[in-house]
Amino acid sequence: MLFLFYLYCWSLIGVFGADTNEIQSVSVMEGDSVSLNSDFAEMFNGDITWTFGAEKSLIVKIKIKKQIFSTFDGPDGRFRDRLKLDNQTGSLTITDSRTEHTGVYQLQMLAAKRLSKTFNVSVYARLPVPVINRDCSSSSSSSSSYCTLLCSVVDVGHVTLSWYKGNSLLSSISVSDHSISLSLPLEVEYQDKNRYSCVINNPISNQTTHLDITQVCHTCSGMAVLMF
Numbered sequence: 090m091l092f093l094f095y096l097y098c099w100s101l102i103g104v105f106g107a108d109t110n111e112i113q114s115v116s117v118m119e120g121d122s123v124s125l126n127s128d129f130a131e132m133f134n135g136d137i138t139w140t141f142g143a144e145k146s147l148i149v150k151i152k153i154k155k156q157i158f159s160t161f162d163g164p165d166g167r168f169r170d171r172l173k174l175d176n177q178t179g180s181l182t183i184t185d186s187r188t189e190h191t192g193v194y195q196l197q198m199l200a201a202k203r204l205s206k207t208f209n210v211s212v213y214a215r216l217p218v219p220v221i222n223r224d225c226s227s228s229s230s231s232s233s234s235y236c237t238l239l240c241s242v243v244d245v246g247h248v249t250l251s252w253y254k255g256n257s258l259l260s261s262i263s264v265s266d267h268s269i270s271l272s273l274p275l276e277v278e279y280q281d282k283n284r285y286s287c288v289i290n291n292p293i294s295n296q297t298t299h300l301d302i303t304q305v306c307h308t309c310s311g312m313a314v315l316m317f
Contacts, residue, residue, distance in 0.1 A: 112207045116293050119214050123183040125194055127175075127206065135199045137179045141168075142192045149174060149181060186212045188246075188267070211292070217242050219250065219287040219298040223305055224274060234278055236306035240287035240298070241272040253286045279306055 117123050125139075139149035141163060148168055150159045158176050162169040167189050173182040179198070183190055191212045198204040224237040242250060246267035252259040252275045262273055277285065277300075285300040 111205075112209065114209045114211070116211045116213065117186055118294060119187055119212055121186055123186050123190065123210055123212070125181045125183075125196070125208050125210075127179040127181075127196055127198075129178045129180075129198075137196065137198045139181050140195045140197075145195065148172060151176075151179060183210075188212050188214055213247065213291045213293055214245070216248065216289050216291065216294055216296045217245065218296045219289050221287055221298055221300055221305055234280075235276055236279055236302070238275045238277065238300065238305060239272045240275065241270065242289050243270045244268050245271060245289070248289055248291050251288045251290070253288060254283050259285075275300075277302060277306070 115123060115125065135153060137149070137151040137153070138147060140146060141148050146163050148161050148163055149172065151157065158174055160168070160172040160174055167187070168183070171184050173184060179196065181194070191210060194208040194210055196206040219240050219242050221238055221240050224239045240250065240252060245264070246269065247265055248271070249261055249263040250271045250273050251261035252273060259275065260273060262271060264271060273287070275285065279302065281302055285302070286297050287300070288295055288297045
């Protein structure tokens with residue numbers, strides 16, 4: 090019996106002795122819900138906090154013994170009416186997410202040991218459809234054989250804009266800033282029969298516009314042709 094008692098004590102040390110910290114990455118599109126799971130089947134008799142950002146702003150506080158479950162809007166109110174708390178497990182859901190909810194979230198439980206989980210959350214804006222226009226300011230616009238095109242998007246961030254010939258990448262440009270405009274040129278022959286497309290993408294989504302050379306290169310009116 091004494092031996093079994095020692096084994097039991099060592100098992101408690103293994104479960105409740107040292108601090109643990111897990112890091113997970115979560116990526117969603119703007120407007121989707123962000124689910125941050127505690128992975129606790131049920132909460133122990135301790136206190137739980139959720140914090141956000143480098144400043145560790147308190148957004149959730151749970152006192153298990155007193156059955157107190159509190160959510161906070163954050164210092165700038167960005168979490169107002171968006172936090173949904175699972176009172177059984179301590180898991181957190183952010184509804185109707187925005188890019189401003191991108192950041193580091195940390196869950197801490199203070200019990201016999203400190204349990205900690207960190208989530209790196211990325212919320213990406215929904216992507217616009219690229220617009221293809223003829224670039225009439227280019228010197229090649231006066232050529233009888235070539236046509237210079239611009240693929241453009243506005244108000245984007247953390248994206249890559251690319252030209253493809255069939256499935257082959259021709260050129261691309263990437264930005265990490267927020268809310269900027271991008272344009273990427275392409276020069277083609279009027280008689281080119283290859284299939285070209287302009288693609289904008291971020292890590293979790295993309296939008297594509299296919300080029301119709303005969304229509305876009307026909308005039309310098311700036312008309313864009315979108316073929317999905």
